[in-house]
Amino acid sequence: MANSKTQLLSMYKFVLSISLICSSLFVQAQQSENAYKFSVDLTKVFKDQLTVELTPPQINTDTVLYRFPAMVPGTYKVYNFGRFITDFVALDAAGNELSYVKPDRNSFQIADAKKIKKIRYKVEDTWDTDKRADFVFEPAGTNIQKDTNYVLNNHGFFGYFEGMTKVQYEVMVKHPEGMYGSTGLNNVKREGNEDTYYVNNYHDLVDGPIMYCKPDTTWLNVGGTKVLISVYSPKKLVSSKFVADSLHDILEYQRLYLGGTLPVNNYAFIIYLTGNEDGFKSGSYGALEHSYSSMYTLLEMEPAEIAQTVKDVAAHEFFHIVTPLNIHSYEIGDFDFNKPKMSMHLWMYEGLTEYAAHHVQVKYGKMSLNAFIDVLSEKMNIADRYNDTLPFTRMSLLCLDEHEKEYGNVYQKGALIGMCLDIQLRHLSKGQYGTQELMADLSKKYGKDRSFNDDSLITEIVRLTYPEIGEFFKKYVMGNEPIPYGKYLEMVGLNYEASRTEMVLDPLGGYFFIQDNQGNVRIYGPEPNSFGNDIGYKNFDVIKSINGKKVTPQNMEQVLGELKQMKEGTKLKIKIIRGGIFGIPKQKMTLKGTLRKSEKVTRHIITIDKGASETQLLLRKFWINK
Numbered sequence: 001m002a003n004s005k006t007q008l009l010s011m012y013k014f015v016l017s018i019s020l021i022c023s024s025l026f027v028q029a030q031q032s033e034n035a036y037k038f039s040v041d042l043t044k045v046f047k048d049q050l051t052v053e054l055t056p057p058q059i060n061t062d063t064v065l066y067r068f069p070a071m072v073p074g075t076y077k078v079y080n081f082g083r084f085i086t087d088f089v090a091l092d093a094a095g096n097e098l099s100y101v102k103p104d105r106n107s108f109q110i111a112d113a114k115k116i117k118k119i120r121y122k123v124e125d126t127w128d129t130d131k132r133a134d135f136v137f138e139p140a141g142t143n144i145q146k147d148t149n150y151v152l153n154n155h156g157f158f159g160y161f162e163g164m165t166k167v168q169y170e171v172m173v174k175h176p177e178g179m180y181g182s183t184g185l186n187n188v189k190r191e192g193n194e195d196t197y198y199v200n201n202y203h204d205l206v207d208g209p210i211m212y213c214k215p216d217t218t219w220l221n222v223g224g225t226k227v228l229i230s231v232y233s234p235k236k237l238v239s240s241k242f243v244a245d246s247l248h249d250i251l252e253y254q255r256l257y258l259g260g261t262l263p264v265n266n267y268a269f270i271i272y273l274t275g276n277e278d279g280f281k282s283g284s285y286g287a288l289e290h291s292y293s294s295m296y297t298l299l300e301m302e303p304a305e306i307a308q309t310v311k312d313v314a315a316h317e318f319f320h321i322v323t324p325l326n327i328h329s330y331e332i333g334d335f336d337f338n339k340p341k342m343s344m345h346l347w348m349y350e351g352l353t354e355y356a357a358h359h360v361q362v363k364y365g366k367m368s369l370n371a372f373i374d375v376l377s378e379k380m381n382i383a384d385r386y387n388d389t390l391p392f393t394r395m396s397l398l399c400l401d402e403h404e405k406e407y408g409n410v411y412q413k414g415a416l417i418g419m420c421l422d423i424q425l426r427h428l429s430k431g432q433y434g435t436q437e438l439m440a441d442l443s444k445k446y447g448k449d450r451s452f453n454d455d456s457l458i459t460e461i462v463r464l465t466y467p468e469i470g471e472f473f474k475k476y477v478m479g480n481e482p483i484p485y486g487k488y489l490e491m492v493g494l495n496y497e498a499s500r501t502e503m504v505l506d507p508l509g510g511y512f513f514i515q516d517n518q519g520n521v522r523i524y525g526p527e528p529n530s531f532g533n534d535i536g537y538k539n540f541d542v543i544k545s546i547n548g549k550k551v552t553p554q555n556m557e558q559v560l561g562e563l564k565q566m567k568e569g570t571k572l573k574i575k576i577i578r579g580g581i582f583g584i585p586k587q588k589m590t591l592k593g594t595l596r597k598s599e600k601v602t603r604h605i606i607t608i609d610k611g612a613s614e615t616q617l618l619l620r621k622f623w624i625n626k
């Protein structure tokens with residue numbers, strides 16, 4: 001999974017024409033007598049709900065639990081999909097309702113289970129529901145936009161009987177004329193407006209989201225793997241052709257990175273872009289990985305603006321085909337949808353994946369060394385918001401409850417653990433072996449259907465590599481020692497400075513200007529300096545005027561230029577309005593002060609060591625080919 005906080009966007013300038021290159025999937029329909037047989041009719045949306053019908057497989061117990069997941073793989077968060085189910089009925093052959101109770105919000109315990117002939121219920125989508133005890137991150141949720149777009153994350157629509165997740169599923173979807181269902185599921189029979197999907201078990205059904213809309217699809221061939229790129233862009237700003245062009249190179253490089261062949265025959269990038277400027281209800285955008293696809297919910301932007309985001313997020317999700325999809329512990333391999341157990345190895349599932357997504361770009365020339373250094377420094381700065389002495393393995397085990405707030409660090413420190421491990425491995429092997437080779441070795445040893453014991457992975461990695469790697473894990477991943485970044489960066493000829501303090505003249509006191517959507521200039525600063533505190537600035541103050549000069553979105557760049565010219569000792573008189581945002585009442589105020597120098601702290605400064613030795617340069621070459 002990957003997610004980021006939504007950023008406000010502005011103007012949409014031009015519209016790209018959509019491309020339409022359709023290709024039909026290999027059809028190998030099979031039918032089974034004893035299968036879950038589901039049907040849902042997308043043309044019948046009533047009150048933003050869809051009706052799902054199930055003809056169940058043979059049930060041999062007196063009572064049975066029909067369940068929706070509390071959680072699904074890859075999200076590391078409990079969502080309780082049963083919350084979105086209403087009007088549930090279980091019927092016998094004569095159409096009589098069988099009685100049931102709800103032992104928890106995801107489960108229906110049905111009496112007289114052997115008599116069940118049909119189950120029917122309504123599903124409300126998660127994306128725009130008001131039932132939001134806590135939100136569902138959109139790539140894991142469901143969308144019902146009548147006659148426009150349907151996101152079937154199947155666990156939101158279809159459940160399972162307790163103890164019967166290994167039974168086959170047939171899911172028939174009736175869709176509006178002209179729509180296409182984009183998915184990584186490859187056993188599908190498409191007949192007119194009815195598609196039937198065949199999967200071997202519930203895990204595979206959850207693993208294969210489907211998006212229905214008017215198609216804008218492009219197919220790529222990446223070393224023999226058929227890759228579908230499907231885009232829903234309501235204002236037609238971004239086409240699948242554009243995304244495919246942006247991704248083609250990086251997918252080729254990822255193939256090389258993984259040793260020349262991709263571990264899957266087919267793959268789908270399913271991309272939903274929202275035209276809503278406020279973004280999604282969850283306040284985040286991002287994606288969720290699966291074995292043969294990944295589902296994206298991003299903001300609709302001009303293609304040039306969205307290209308790097310798509311590359312970064314798609315590279316991350318695509319690399320999940322390595323881990324956790326092909327290297328995982330039993331907690332993930334035998335995922336329990338209602339009592340999920342966590343693994344201690346998020347440093348690998350998310351951290352190493354995030355590292356590889358950037359590493360591949362720099363190593364194969366898609367990203368400059370300086371841009372890569374910026375990525376590393378930014379990750380170090382964001383990681384500072386989290387607890388650096390909490391053992392990463394412990395955070396991972398407890399990320400659903402006690403350490404929920406620390407989860408986001410998997411994309412920051414998790415990736416940095418990956419980087420330091422990679423450099424340390426290259427150092428010990430004189431350049432010959434890094435995380436790239438390590439992951440290939442682990443994929444060979446394990447794979448999609450073979451899990452490892454959670455507490456034996458590190459031992460296995462040490463066995464494959466060097467005793468020093470055991471020390472690395474003991475101190476920096478399982479232990480509470482912060483990673484000495486400088487030590488590792490030095491090995492590859494990069495300088496590292498943990499922090500630098502300078503004295504600067506800054507009339508904005510460490511804040512910077514931002515615009516709100518009402519034409520105001522406000523200030524924001526994660527770390528104001530002592531002058532900013534003295535004069536009394538607060539985050540989100542509206543700056544009306546500075547020394548009599550009005551400040552507007554139109555002239556704020558010019559005002560910034562003038563502020564930079566101010567001399568020490570200049571008297572400042574700043575008219576502001578505090579509040580008028582986040583429900584805080586408005587208050588006019590005047591702030592006064594005399595401009596003086598104050599400290600500016602910059603953290604995690606990485607630079608290229610111009611005097612690096614041959615050994616350092618050689619190791620850097622092995623590491624990132626730069």
Ligand SMILES: [Zn+2]
Binds near residue numbers: 001289320349353
């Ligand atoms: Zn991820």
